């Protein structure tokens with residue numbers, strides 16, 4: 001992966017035009033050499049026989065070619081008898097034939113497919129493409145190896161598990177996520193049993209923070225209570241006689257704007273700490289916490305409560321409830337892991353090739369991860385490097401947006417009044433400058 005050391009501008013100035021010329025000139029011979037042609041039709045063969053010639057084999061038609069920041073995208077019409085898997089199997093051969101860094105095949109409509117020819121290693125130095133207008137709860141968190149953007153979309157994938165060995169890039173990934181969510185009307189809740197070292201710097205933008213297992217247990221109880229109240233609200237609105245049939249809702253998103261509670265994103269850093277016990281009293285608390293986490297994972301989506309759970313390892317050996325919780329976390333991100341078992345914990349139920357890809361991430365590829373979801377799809381991604389100072393500055397800048405969730409007030413790390421005072425001080429300092 002770290003072979004191509006040419007700067008990105010080289011791709012625009014030299015690589016892209018050269019690649020275009022190579023593909024156009026060699027398209028037919030490459031298709032033939034890669035076994036992606038089909039025998040001619042009977043009519044063609046008959047016509048050719050009348051002139052004593054041999055009819056050429058049918059080549060899938062290249063109908064469109066588009067430049068992107070990282071390569072070229074070919075739109076291809078397949079010949080009868082071909083399927084997308086033929087091209088997927090040949091992708092390594094196509095890659096070498098066109099001297100590309102990577103080739104990704106994707107199905108379009110029946111009979112059509114797209115081939116992304118990636119010119120260089122886009123994950124070596126992550127440059128995110130121009131951001132589309134921000135959408136609520138949809139944050140561009142990483143770049144995929146095919147040059148497209150990987151979004152953390154809480155409305156599509158409500159809960160996610162982020163795994164990785166120490167120094168693999170989990171915190172940088174979380175920083176990017178928090179930075180993306182900070183300007184949105186979302187309540188951020190942190191559970192960081194590493195004494196708060198990872199999440200406490202974001203305190204101005206957090207509606208609640210727990211830095212010890214005892215606090216985490218209380219906070220989770222409050223979150224479950226909040227979830228229950230939201231369900232009661234939804235049920236109350238459903239029960240109103242005046243509600244037209246088309247407005248009946250089963251989650252907070254169908255509620256009228258003035259009634260809809262603010263979505264809550266709960267970030268749990270180092271989940272294994274929640275499972276650790278030293279005494280039988282701890283065990284009771286642990287069981288209660290895990291049950292509450294599982295309840296949020298099972299029922300939170302409709303109530304607008306989402307989980308982002310991070311850890312170095314997350315398997316059955318953590319104790320009762322660990323596998324049940326993991327099964328509810330649909331989104332999976334696995335950074336470099338120390339052993340295959342850990343990769344299997346994160347990605348085993350997604351695809352064996354995803355497990356292989358995660359175990360192949362080298363220690364120097366910090367921030368590189370395999371992103372998968374339970375649909376079986378996965379891709380290699382890398383988050384852009386976000387400095388802690390930048391993430392902290394974004395949180396301070398948007399401190400005034402921190403929603404006041406009444407149940408969470410006791411856990412708010414910086415009381416609302418102080419947060420506003422900080423912003424006011426910031427603004428007056430800016431004016432003086």
Ligand SMILES: Nc1ncnc2c1ncn2[C@@H]1O[C@H](COP(=O)(O)OP(=O)(O)OP(=O)(O)O)[C@@H](O)[C@H]1O
Pocket residue numbers: 164165166167168169170171172173366367368382383384385
């Ligand atoms: N996306 C990235 N791009 C470039 N460098 C990165 C990236 N992610 C991580 N790094 C580098 O790796 C270092 C460690 O990353 P990070 O602190 O996120 O690891 P971690 O998995 O949270 O480790 P720990 O579990 O020990 O806290 C960072 O300080 C940074 O230098």
